[in-house]
Amino acid sequence: MSLPQRTACAEPAPILQRGQHEVFCGLTSIIWLHRKVQDAFFLVVGSRTCAHLLQSAAGVMIFSEPRFATAIMEERDLAGMADMHDELDAVVARLLERRPDIRMLVLVGSCPSEVIKLDLSKAAARLNAAHAPRHRVIAYSGSGIETTFTQGEDNFLAALIADKASSRSSGAAAKLVVLGCLADVVEDQFSRLFAELGLSGVVFLPGRDAINGLTVGPETRFILAQPYLGAAATALEARGARRIDAIFPLGAEGTSAWLRAICTAFGVDMTLFDTVITQPRRRAAEAMAHYRPWLEGRSVFFFPDSQMEPSLARFLSREMGSELVEVGSPYLHREHVAAELALLPAGVTLSEGQDVDQQIDRCRAANPDLIVCGLGLANPFEAEGRVSKWSIEFSFTPIQGFEQAGDLAELFARPLMRNAILSNGTDRRGAVR
Amino acid sequence: MKLSMWTYEGPPHVGAMRIAASMTGVHYVLHAPQGDTYADLLFTMIERRQSRPPVTYTTFQARDLAGSTADIFKQACRDAVERFKPDALLVGASCTAELLQDDPGGLARTLDVPVPVVPLELPSYQKKENWGASETFYRLVRAFVGRNPRPENIPANSCNILGPTSLGFRCRDDVTEIVKLLTDEGLDVRVVAPLGATPADLARLPEAAFNIVLYPEIADITARWLKTAHGMPFISTVPIGVGATQQFLAEVRAQAGLPARETPGRDRLTWYSRSIDSNYLTNKRVFIFGDATHAIAAARIASEELGFRVCGLGTYMREFARDVREAAAKYGVEALISDDHLDVEAAIVAARPELVLGTQMERHIAKRLRVPCAVISAPTHVQDFPARYSPQMGNEGANVIFDSWVHPLMMGLEEHLLQMFRDDFEFNDGASASHLHPHAPVAIPAPVPAAADPAVSVAAAPAGVVAAWTLEAERELQKIPFFVRGKARRNTELFARGKGIHPITVETLYDAKAHFAR
Numbered sequence: 001m002s003l004p005q006r007t008a009c010a011e012p013a014p015i016l017q018r019g020q021h022e023v024f025c026g027l028t029s030i031i032w033l034h035r036k037v038q039d040a041f042f043l044v045v046g047s048r049t050c051a052h053l054l055q056s057a058a059g060v061m062i063f064s065e066p067r068f069a070t071a072i073m074e075e076r077d078l079a080g081m082a083d084m085h086d087e088l089d090a091v092v093a094r095l096l097e098r099r100p101d102i103r104m105l106v107l108v109g110s111c112p113s114e115v116i117k118l119d120l121s122k123a124a125a126r127l128n129a130a131h132a133p134r135h136r137v138i139a140y141s142g143s144g145i146e147t148t149f150t151q152g153e154d155n156f157l158a159a160l161i162a163d164k165a166s167s168r169s170s171g172a173a174a175k176l177v178v179l180g181c182l183a184d185v186v187e188d189q190f191s192r193l194f195a196e197l198g199l200s201g202v203v204f205l206p207g208r209d210a211i212n213g214l215t216v217g218p219e220t221r222f223i224l225a226q227p228y229l230g231a232a233a234t235a236l237e238a239r240g241a242r243r244i245d246a247i248f249p250l251g252a253e254g255t256s257a258w259l260r261a262i263c264t265a266f267g268v269d270m271t272l273f274d275t276v277i278t279q280p281r282r283r284a285a286e287a288m289a290h291y292r293p294w295l296e297g298r299s300v301f302f303f304p305d306s307q308m309e310p311s312l313a314r315f316l317s318r319e320m321g322s323e324l325v326e327v328g329s330p331y332l333h334r335e336h337v338a339a340e341l342a343l344l345p346a347g348v349t350l351s352e353g354q355d356v357d358q359q360i361d362r363c364r365a366a367n368p369d370l371i372v373c374g375l376g377l378a379n380p381f382e383a384e385g386r387v388s389k390w391s392i393e394f395s396f397t398p399i400q401g402f403e404q405a406g407d408l409a410e411l412f413a414r415p416l417m418r419n420a421i422l423s424n425g426t427d428r429r430g431a432v433r
Numbered sequence: 434m435k436l437s438m439w440t441y442e443g444p445p446h447v448g449a450m451r452i453a454a455s456m457t458g459v460h461y462v463l464h465a466p467q468g469d470t471y472a473d474l475l476f477t478m479i480e481r482r483q484s485r486p487p488v489t490y491t492t493f494q495a496r497d498l499a500g501s502t503a504d505i506f507k508q509a510c511r512d513a514v515e516r517f518k519p520d521a522l523l524v525g526a527s528c529t530a531e532l533l534q535d536d537p538g539g540l541a542r543t544l545d546v547p548v549p550v551v552p553l554e555l556p557s558y559q560k561k562e563n564w565g566a567s568e569t570f571y572r573l574v575r576a577f578v579g580r581n582p583r584p585e586n587i588p589a590n591s592c593n594i595l596g597p598t599s600l601g602f603r604c605r606d607d608v609t610e611i612v613k614l615l616t617d618e619g620l621d622v623r624v625v626a627p628l629g630a631t632p633a634d635l636a637r638l639p640e641a642a643f644n645i646v647l648y649p650e651i652a653d654i655t656a657r658w659l660k661t662a663h664g665m666p667f668i669s670t671v672p673i674g675v676g677a678t679q680q681f682l683a684e685v686r687a688q689a690g691l692p693a694r695e696t697p698g699r700d701r702l703t704w705y706s707r708s709i710d711s712n713y714l715t716n717k718r719v720f721i722f723g724d725a726t727h728a729i730a731a732a733r734i735a736s737e738e739l740g741f742r743v744c745g746l747g748t749y750m751r752e753f754a755r756d757v758r759e760a761a762a763k764y765g766v767e768a769l770i771s772d773d774h775l776d777v778e779a780a781i782v783a784a785r786p787e788l789v790l791g792t793q794m795e796r797h798i799a800k801r802l803r804v805p806c807a808v809i810s811a812p813t814h815v816q817d818f819p820a821r822y823s824p825q826m827g828n829e830g831a832n833v834i835f836d837s838w839v840h841p842l843m844m845g846l847e848e849h850l851l852q853m854f855r856d857d858f859e860f861n862d863g864a865s866a867s868h869l870h871p872h873a874p875v876a877i878p879a880p881v882p883a884a885a886d887p888a889v890s891v892a893a894a895p896a897g898v899v900a901a902w903t904l905e906a907e908r909e910l911q912k913i914p915f916f917v918r919g920k921a922r923r924n925t926e927l928f929a930r931g932k933g934i935h936p937i938t939v940e941t942l943y944d945a946k947a948h949f950a951r
Contacts, residue, residue, distance in 0.1 A: 020509070021492040025468025045434075047528035047557060052443040053471045056479075072435045075558045078532075087434035094436055111466040111529035115498070144468025145495040145529070357516060376473035376485065383483035 014332065019355025022376050023305060023330055024057070024392075025144030026152025027108060031058050032395060033156060033206065034067040036181050039103040040210040042068040043095065044142070045088065045120060046110030067102075069095065073112055088123055089130070096135055104210040105131075106156065109141035136210075138163050148330040150228040150306045150395060153181055157205060157232035161214065161239065173217025175201030176262065177241060179233065180226030183398035184208070190401060193259065196276045197268050205232075216241050221265050223258070225249060225400060227340070228307035230333045247339045248308075249400045250408060251315040252284035280402035287406025288319060294413035296321035301363050303373035304328035304354050305391040310340040312372070312394065317345055320409055324348040325366045328359065370416060387419045439774040439794045441749035441812060445555035445565025446527045447472055452569040454486040455599040455627040458520035459573070462510045464502070464537050465527035467492040479815045480600055489513040491530070503535045507544055514546045521576070521632045522546060523569065525553035549632070551576045561772075563650045563724070563750060566598060570627055571655045577635040583663050584640055589690040591621040591641040595656055595667075596648030597628040602727065602811040604628055606824035607647065611672060614827050615645075618682060618696070620689055627651075639663045643688050647671060647826070649726055650750060672826045673730035674834070675700050675738055702831035706739055714839065718920065720745035720786035722769065722777055722795055723810025725753030727825070729760045731790050731809045734834060736764055745769065745784040747777065774798075785919035788842060793817075803915075805841035900926040901936035909939045924949045 027050055030042045044050050051070035058066065071091045077084045088107075096102060105127070107120045120139035127137040140159035142152040157179065176199060178190065187204050194202050203214060220241040224233060227248055237243065246261035247254050256277060263273045300322050302309045309329045316322040326349040332341075341350070351359070356377075363371060364384075371381050371388045378388040389412055399408040446463060453461035454476050463469070470490050476482040491509045493502050514522060524537040538552025551572050555565045594611065597604035605628075612622050623641040624634045638644075638659065644667040646656045656667040668688055672681035675698050682696045705711065719741040721731045725748045735741040746761040747769025748754070754770040761768035769780050778798045781789060789799040789806040793813050799806030808817050809825075824830040902910070913921045921942075928945035929937050 019492075019512075020470070020490050021467045021494075022470045022473070023467060024471060025466070027468070028471075048437075048440055048442075048444040048561065049446075049469060049528050049557070051437050051440045052447065053468070055439055056471060056475060066438070070437045070440075072437050072440070073558060074435060075556070077434050078558060084434070091434050091436045111468070112532060114495070115529055115532045143495075144466040145493065145498070148467065357512070375478050376470055377477075379477045379481060380483060380485045 014350035014352045017351055017353040017355045017359070019358065021148070021330070021354045022303070022356040022374060023354065024149040024374070025053070025111070026142035026147030026149065026155060027053060027110060027144075028057050028149055029142065029152030029156065029395075030054065030068050030108065032181060033153060036184075036208065037104075037206050037210045038067075038208055039101075040067065040106055041095070041099060041102040041104070042106045042108055043092070044068070044070040044108045044110055045113045045118065046070055046073065046108075047112045048072050050110045050112075078116065084118060085123060085126070089127065092127055092131075092137075096131065102135055104136045104138065106159075106210075107137065107139040108152075109139065109143055109146075111143045111145050114141060114143050114145060136163070148304075148307075150226070150308070151231075151331070153226070154229045154231045157229065158235040160206065160210060161232060161235040171213070171215050172201065173215045174203040174220050175199070176203070176266070177214070177216075177220060177222035177236065178202060178204045179222050179224050179229055179236065181206055182225055182400055186398050186400045186404065189403055193276060193280070194262075197259075197263060197273065199262070199266060199268070223262055224336060226308070227311055227333070227337055228331075230336065233336070245339065247314065247343065248311040250308075250311050251319045251405050252281050252288065252402060253319055254311065254315060255284070255400070255402050255405065256281060277402070284402040284405035288409045290406065291409035291413040292320055294416050295409065297323065298369040298416065299323045299325050299366070300370045300372060300412075301325045301366060301368040302327045302329075303359065303363075303371070303377065303391065304330040304351070305372075305374055306395055307331055307333070307337075308394055309372070310337050310344065310350075313348070314340050314343045315408065316412060317348075318343060319405075320412070322370075322412075325368045326351060326359075326362065328352075328354065330354070370412065372412075387415050389415050435773075437774070439797070441772050441774070441792065441794065442561035442563060443472075443475075444528055444557050445560045445562060445568070446525055446553075446557065447475070448562040448565025448567070449523060449525055449553055449555060449569040450476075450486060450488055451562075451566050451598045451600050452573065452627050453488060453523055454482070455597075456573075456630050456632070458631040458633075459487060459523060460513055460517050460519035460521075461488045461523040461525070462506070462513050462537070462541075463488055463490050463525055463527055464506045464509075464530035464533075464535060465490045465492065466529045467494050469527050469529075475600055479813075480818050481815075482599070487517065487519070489517075493530075498533075502530075502533055503540055506535055506537060507540055510541060510544055510546060514548060519548060521573070522548050522550045523553060523573070524550060525555055526557075528557035531557050549576060564752065566651050567654050570595075570651060571658060573627070573632070574635050574638065574655045575658065577632050578638055578659070578663070580662065581639070583665075587640065587642045588621060589642050590619060591623050591643075592685070592689070593624040593626065593638055593641045593644045594622060595626055595644050595646050595652035596650075597625065598648070598651055599628065600811070601628075601648060601651070602724075602809075602813060602817070603823060603825045603830075604648070606822050607826040607830065609822070610824040610827035610829055611645075611647065614672075614678075614682070615685065618686065619691060620685065639665065641665075643667060645669075645685065650724055650753065671726050671730055673727065673830060674734040675702055675828075675831045677730060677733060678827055678831070698828055698831075700828040700831040702738060702835040705835050711740070711839075714842075715740045716742045717788060717842070718742050718744040718784070718786045719788045719790060720781050720784050720795075721809070722747045722749075722781075722789075722791040724748060725750045725757050727810035729756060730825075732760055732764060734831075735790070735838075738831075739835070739838070741788070744786050745780055747771065747780065785923055787917065787920075788838070790838065805843075807838045807841055809838075900929060903936050903938050906937050906939050906942050909942055921946070 034042050107124055109120050124137045124139040138159045140155040216239040218240050221244050222236050222241045223244040244261050244265045246258045249255040249258040307329050309327050313324050313327040317324050328351040332352045372391050373388055375390050378390045381388045398404050453459045473486055476486045489509050491505050493505055524541040526537050541550045597608050615622055624637055644656050644665055646652045646667055646669040649669055659665040668684050670681045670684055672678040719735050721728050728748050732743050732746050736743050743764040746766055748757045749772040758768040774794055781798055789795050789804050790809045792810050796806050823833050925942050925945040928948055929941050934941050
């Protein structure tokens with residue numbers, strides 16, 4: 001009897017944790033979405049806490065007037081619902097008067113607005129009636145009770161896909177939709193590769209304009225560029241598109257597999273595929289090699305943050321030779337990350353959800369060489385003499401694709417390099433670079 | 434509902450966290466949805482604290498709302514007490530939990546935890562961060578001081594310092610500076626709270642002769658209660674600035690029963706400000722905004738010690754509006770009491786200052802308007818929690834203030850040369866001050882005259898008034914250094930409107946200059 005070649009990790013149940021979750025809510029994804037989608041304005045309907053979160057997270061934002069704001073609910077709003085909708089209309093009117101350049105206004109639900117069941121979809125429909133066609137209004141939830149960090153992007157994209165205005169677009173149906181926010185430079189690199197591979201009709205979602213419609217036909221295929229897009233994938237499937245299954249484009253291996261899945265789906269000649277990716281793949285390997293000495297054999301512990309953890313762990317273990325202690329994720333979309341989990345080494349602990357105090361206990365006991373965790377935990381760990389990599393950076397840095405494989409490796413290697421420099425007064429392996 | 438781009442204060446539970454994080458032995462169980470743990474970052478990143486703040490969050494999610502969130506809260510309390518073994522437990526709700534009405538205070542009473550529990554009622558939809566901090570400190574002090582009688586024979590020179598907190602503006606160094614100052618004067622500083630204090634320290638508060646309130650927004654209510662309940666007098670002159678420090682020391686000595694004496698300032702601000710190099714600072718227009726304490730102190734320093742002219746003064750703290758109005762009246766300006774960032778921006782535009790002293794938010798505004806700016810008050814970001822010793826209070830505080838407020842301004846000689854020779858290709862309005870880094874504010878580019886009529890340009894005038902300028906007058910206006918150009922434009926337009934002059938010519942410009950003469 002032959003056993004399947006898959007490693008143990010795909011099958012055993014992860015540790016399911018319930019306790020204090022040290023994570024961001026989905027509102028935080030506004031920080032990158034408002035820069036990516038340039039004609040959209042994100043209006044959070046919430047409390048002072050929501051406003052405080054956004055500005056603390058975006059504290060160093062260089063513009064005095066970013067493309068997001070909060071409609072802060074006050075005592076009198078909680079008195080009666082009808083009043084609240086009038087208040088919201090007034091806030092939106094004031095905002096649009098101030099920023100006539102906004103083409104798409106996105107109402108973002110928060111914990112307080114959801115607990116009192118303020119119906120923002122209904123509000124969006126009403127506001128659309130008042131402000132269309134000059135301003136389009138959609139709504140989604142970024143609340144902490146519903147979403148964790150990157151899931152805010154998921155809900156935004158799902159709302160964008162479901163939006164009637166975008167489905168009315170007249171152009172030809174997209175052949176391939178690349179789903180998930182990518183840095184502009186990464187998007188451009190993939191576009192060039194697709195062109196070389198002879199693929200046309202590729203649409204990136206989100207693109208730089210929210211208002212440009214997306215046409216989905218029966219032949220439309222889509223592929224996830226990010227692992228946290230369960231709702232957006234469902235929304236695309238509801239419109240008839242079919243998903244291409246692949247691991248995520250992190251590292252040389254991930255990017256090759258991701259592109260290969262696309263090429264297989266579209267029947268691209270594999271000789272052409274090999275020709276096109278040979279050079280970029282070689283460059284990626286060369287760039288990653290600089291950092292391998294820093295990461296090889298090092299043990300790494302992932303705290304849950306963005307759902308990118310299984311893919312990042314796969315990259316570290318398979319391409320950089322790191323050892324994995326625990327891979328935590330706020331949520332595991334079993335279908336979308338199945339292939340990633342299958343590539344993780346046997347014996348790695350998977351955890352879903354969090355009880356932060358217990359997880360800290362496990363981490364201290366394991367004493368890993370590198371801890372990937374959020375900003376609330378990073379400095380306290382450093383003060384204990386441990387080395388940490390703050391995980392939010394993976395959402396704020398171009399890391400996908402061949403050309404960024406070295407940068408991705410460097411993100412993990414940098415804290416270890418810094419630790420060596422500050423401990424010894426010299427970067428011992430500096431000569432390797 | 435209120436549209437907010439930036440908020441000056443966080444919600445009240447963040448104030449409560451600041452008190453818990455300031456003290457040792459206090460743990461805070463906060464009923465809050467998943468995501469509210471972002472507040473930990475304020476402490477671990479901005480303040481670079483080395484340990485996690487002593488806060489346990491229930492972090493409930495949507496699926497928990499169907500079940501019993503009250504049970505989650507009770508379990509979190511039990512777990513926190515068992516794990517962290519605090520001397521006292523604070524319990525409270527964040528804005529979302531407040532809507533659920535689980536009543537953390539009532540629930541905590543039903544728990545049989547072996548430590549004192551202090552419940553907090555912080556109305557999130559009415560009150561804000563400083564109020565939350567003040568209320569929490571007051572509740573803790575009431576809980577631990579109680580109504581026990583004060584000991585007899587308290588030495589008259591013993592005092593407590595109340596108000597410094599975690600995440601407060603320069604509290605760390607202010608405490609060091611003031612404790613040293615007081616010790617040098619022969620005072621016996623007993624308890625500093627909440628920063629660094631334990632619940633047992635709070636219980637010892639009545640053992641000192643009097644209290645010193647360094648930060649009224651945090652400790653005013655507590656000091657008043659200690660006065661009412663225990664007859665403890667308190668001093669609330671805030672020693673920011675040379676004059677204020679002198680006054681503070683005189684009051685402290687009187688309260689401590691020490692003979693009055695001159696306490697010569699050991700600051701450098703006094704001489705630096707008098708030295709001839711500072712002459713050009715005279716009557717520079719400065720706009721001041723921040724928390725009430727720092728704004729009032731800054732206005733006094735600016736007008737009395739640096740020779741600036743206060744052209745605007747305001748605070749985001751409605752609780753202290755009366756004090757700020759009183760101060761503003763002294764400088765002949767109307768106080769701006771608002772927590773609306775857009776109102777503040779409008780006021781700064783209207784006042785046309787040459788320097789803005791404000792918070793992190795005013796830094797954004799000043800950057801956009803290209804006006805020099807220094808930060809004098811919370812809210813601040815990470816760069817205002819510096820590694821070096823940088824108090825605002827006492828003598829060294831005055832030195833720090835002199836340096837940091839004058840720094841963003843263009844230096845004297847540079848200002849002169851710029852005025853004399855306008856067309857230097859490297860050294861002009863568009864170039865930033867030579868001692869500043871390349872990202873410093875640069876001058877507003879000269880407005881392009883309206884194309885339709887080459888002889889007359891329409892200037893962007895404040896308050897919706899559109900005044901027509903002849904092209905020649907517009908060119909002449911550009912010869913005025915950029916930092917006073919806005920003021921000159923406004924004065925000229927005011928003058929022209931008053932006299933019914935239209936359009937504005939070079940003559941009008943100089944007539945107005947003579948009329949208003951700085």
